[in-house]
Amino acid sequence: MKKLRRSARIADMTQYLLEKPHLLIPLTYFSERYGSAKSSISEDLQIIKEVFELEQLGELKTLPGAAGGVKYMPKVSMEQAKKWVEEIRVGLEDSSRILPGGYLYMSDYLHQPQIVNQLGKIFCSAYHGLDVDYVMTVETKGIPLAYATAQYLNVPIIIVRRDNRVTEGSVVSINYVSGSSKRIQTMSLSRRALPANAKVLIMDDFMKAGGTIRGMMDLLLEFQAEVVGTCVFVEAEHKEERLVDQVRSLIRIKHIDSTNKQITMETGSLFDNLE
C-alpha cells in the first residue's frame, strides 16, 4: 500500500477495524500496511479510540506484548440502548399492529437493516464477554436479527429448521411442545452445523410461553453445546409458568387485547437492572 498521511491512515484504519470486530489485529499489520512506525500507529489508534468512546461505537482494546494487538469491540451503553429501544417501542405500540391470537405485526421493524443493526449491537454489547462461538435462531423471523448480532460478534449463525429439507444433509431432529398451542412440533439442525462443545447464544424475535426456546435448548444438548445466553426481541405476557427462565428481552408486552385493539409495552428484562 502506498504511504498515507495520518488523516488518510486514520480513515483506512477506522474502516478496517469496523469491518473486523472482535478480531485481534497485530500492530505490525498496520505498521507494515502503511510503512509507518509502530509509535505512529499507536497514536493513530488512540485518536480512533477516543472518537469511538465519544460516539459510543465501542471499545478499542489494546493488548500489549508480542502476541498483542488491537481489537474493536462494538458496544453501546445500556442507557443509549434503552433510548433506541424506547423509540422502537413507541412505533410498535400501535393498535393496527395487533393480529389474531395476541400476536403483533413487527416484520417491518425486523427487516430494516438500520434498525436491526442497532438491535444486534445491543445484544452484542450484552453478551460479548461470554465468548460466544455461534448465534443460533430458528427460522424465520429472527434470522436478520441473529445475523446482525453475529456480524458484530464476528461469529457464524446457526439456523434451526422447522422441517428437514433435502439440502442440509443428515440432520438431528427433536420434537418439542409449543408452549402456547400445546402442539407437538419438530425442529432440526444439520449434523454439520455445529461442532461439539460450542458456546451458543440462542435468539428469537418473539417469545410467549418459551416452547421454541426450550426446543432449541434441547436440540443443543444433542450437539453437546453450551448455552451461554438466551434472548428475544419481544416477550409477551404469559400467565402460566414459562418453559424457560433467564431469557433477556428488549421489549415486553404488558397487555394486549385483540378484541378492543389495545396494547401496552415496556422495555424488556435486559434493562431491568438499570435504574
Added chain:
Amino acid sequence: MKKLRRSARIADMTQYLLEKPHLLIPLTYFSERYGSAKSSISEDLQIIKEVFELEQLGELKTLPGAAGGVKYMPKVSMEQAKKWVEEIRVGLEDSSRILPGGYLYMSDYLHQPQIVNQLGKIFCSAYHGLDVDYVMTVETKGIPLAYATAQYLNVPIIIVRRDNRVTEGSVVSINYVSGSSKRIQTMSLSRRALPANAKVLIMDDFMKAGGTIRGMMDLLLEFQAEVVGTCVFVEAEHKEERLVDQVRSLIRIKHIDSTNKQITMETGSLFDNLE
C-alpha cells in the same frame, strides 16, 4: 459534539458514512456536528474519498448545491469481486459437500458474516444503479445474503414464506411449480410487506430450474411491483429449459455427480462479460 481536530473528525466521518450507505448527508450536517467550516469538511471528505477508492470500499459521491451533500456507495470492482468468488468457489468445490439429489452443502459459507458481507457487497455493486427499494428472498437459506445486500443498499428486505403463519396478518398466497421436482408448492407474503409500485431485487441462495424464482416473480405481480433484477449465489446446471432467464449468479455448477462424488464449478453469469 465537542470540537474535534481533523484526524478525529475523519475517524468519526468514516464510521458515520459506512453506517449509512446510500443516504445523502448534507455537508451542513457535518459542519454543525463538528463546528467546522464547510471548506474543511470538503477537504476531509476528499481524503476519505481517496482512501475508499484506494481500498475499493466504494464511492463517495458529492452532489453540489443547496439540496446536495455526500453519499457513500459501497462498491467493489468486478475484478476484485471475481477474486473473492474464486476463493469461495475453491472452498465449495469439495466432494464431501455433495448431497443426494445434486445439492450442495453450503450453509457454513452462507452463515459467516465476513463472507456473506462480501457477497452482499458484490450484489450491491451490481444493482445499486437500479434504485432498488427492497431486496426479496424466500425463506430460509438466502435470508442472510439478502440481509447483507440490503444493508449495503440501505433498503429493507422482504421475506416470502413457504407457509402462511399466524403472525404475519393477512397474506397473499400463490401456487407455483417447483422446476426440478415438478411439485405444486405454495408461497405467501404478508399484505403489509410491500407497497404498490416498489422496485424489487429478487435473490436466492441456489437455483436449478428456476421455479422458486419464477414463483417470486409471479407473487410480485400481485403487489404491482417491478422486478429490477434476479440473482442467486449458486446456479446448478439444468438440461431442460429454465423457467426464468436473466438470472445473474456468482458461481455456476458445471457438473455434479452424486454417485462418484465429483463436482466442478466456475464463476457465474455475473462475471460472464469480464474478459
